[in-house]
Amino acid sequence: MNQANPKAVVLVSGGLDSATVLAMAQAQGFDCFALSLNYNQRSTSELDAARLVAATAVQHQVLDIDLSKFGGSALTDTTIAVPEDEPGGIPITYVPARNTVFLSLALAWAEVLGALDVFIGVNAVDYSGYPDCRPEFINAYTEMANLATKAGVEGQKLTVHTPLIDLTKAEIIKQGSALGVDYSQTVSCYQADDQGRACGKCDSCRIRRQGFLDAGVADPTRYV
Amino acid sequence: MNQANPKAVVLVSGGLDSATVLAMAQAQGFDCFALSLNYNQRSTSELDAARLVAATAVQHQVLDIDLSKFGGSALTDTTIAVPEDEPGGIPITYVPARNTVFLSLALAWAEVLGALDVFIGVNAVDYSGYPDCRPEFINAYTEMANLATKAGVEGQKLTVHTPLIDLTKAEIIKQGSALGVDYSQTVSCYQADDQGRACGKCDSCRIRRQGFLDAGVADPTRYV
Numbered sequence A, B: 001m002n003q004a005n006p007k008a009v010v011l012v013s014g015g016l017d018s019a020t021v022l023a024m025a026q027a028q029g030f031d032c033f034a035l036s037l038n039y040n041q042r043s044t045s046e047l048d049a050a051r052l053v054a055a056t057a058v059q060h061q062v063l064d065i066d067l068s069k070f071g072g073s074a075l076t077d078t079t080i081a082v083p084e085d086e087p088g089g090i091p092i093t094y095v096p097a098r099n100t101v102f103l104s105l106a107l108a109w110a111e112v113l114g115a116l117d118v119f120i121g122v123n124a125v126d127y128s129g130y131p132d133c134r135p136e137f138i139n140a141y142t143e144m145a146n147l148a149t150k151a152g153v154e155g156q157k158l159t160v161h162t163p164l165i166d167l168t169k170a171e172i173i174k175q176g177s178a179l180g181v182d183y184s185q186t187v188s189c190y191q192a193d194d195q196g197r198a199c200g201k202c203d204s205c206r207i208r209r210q211g212f213l214d215a216g217v218a219d220p221t222r223y224v
Helices: A016-027 A045-056 A098-113 A135-148 A169-178 A203-215 B016-027 B045-056 B098-113 B135-148 B169-178 B203-215
Strands: A007-011 A031-038 A059-064 A117-119 A159-161 B007-011 B031-038 B059-064 B117-119 B159-161
Touching (some): A007 A098, A016 A031, A016 A045, A098 A117, A098 B098, A098 B135, A135 B098, A135 B135, A169 A203, B016 B045, B016 B117, B016 B169, B031 B045, B031 B098, B135 B159
Parallel strands (some): A007 A117, B031 B059
16 A cells, blocks of 8 residues: 555445445555444445445545435335335335445545545436435535545545446446446445345346446346 | 414534523424434433423424444443543543434435525534534535525525524523523533533533633532
8 A cells, every 4th residue: 555645435335336436446546444334224235235345445434324214215114015016206226325424424534644545436317306416516525525524624625526427327337347347245235235235136237237238347246 | 383384404412502402493483393313422411401491392302323343433332431621632531423314314304304504513613623523614515505405405495593603601501590491401421420410620521610700690400
């Protein structure tokens, strides 16, 4: 590890997207500090995947935060079923303010580390209707973050990197494969079993499977 | 409880300021949902105070989030001493990105509740140099929040209320006293003992004590 490298905090969920983002940040020369959130998501195999994916980071922290106390999403509220076919609009799998919460925790850690760079794998193409995956949200977040922190007050500039924001799932997979990402480690399914096997039916599974097909890359996903 | 009242999420720390904010929100006719964060702050008597203060709310949630994992502040890192006299600039008692994190969690709960109002007791007068207590931060936060959420996307407008932002500590105490706030329940000290008794020496204690003096209100604080 070269001490002269700039530090970055990278949000790593254990999914395909954030695994790609971590590889991209490392390829750009950042010393990466991976942050995963245990927010009582239905699929805990996502966190097992995050631990595998983040093994190449300088440090990996898993922070517990029980968003299921608030309820309101099929991903944290076990009384709401994960639908196999989403109607239009904002889907029920949307976790309220999730990216806002995650970026805020990344910002807190970045501030302690003296890092001015935060990476998040949001995507506006396949974003499934989540409001907090749009570029205008990220821009507003960055502006706010630069007013919130010591670094911002002292005239330094924090950047929220969203290298996937304009990529299709197939493009993400192609770029990640070129960087050597091992997608067999990753779990995207909203309801993966405890061995990390995907349902193959939910929104996230369908988008992922199609992505491998479109990219012409063999799909290493283990399905139930 | 009148079901027609609008709902608000109120951040309640157990301190003097947020107790006043809760009373103000209730006086404005909101059904208040109080949110406290257990972020491994040094003084756990703050949370005991929050439970007393929030007893008048419709619901009170205490969310655990271990910010001490990140370190970097005298309020969460036990290896950093709380200073008795702060030098200029941003103090060591600043918790990195705290208000950003707290507001984000309030936003998440507000979204689930269908609340469009969040209250926070930030104060720009006695703000002790914290960047995330400034009006420009709150404005940028509100703008971001309205892009982050379902409500915002659907054209509703979230408001972050900061009724204390331009008040001196004495004015806060006068207004809270008029609303019947019982300040003996509150704990402001950065290092209160486990009976909630204040040190009388830290920055927060000195500002509070002076506030009661300036307001001409008897100080009910229990000191060690």
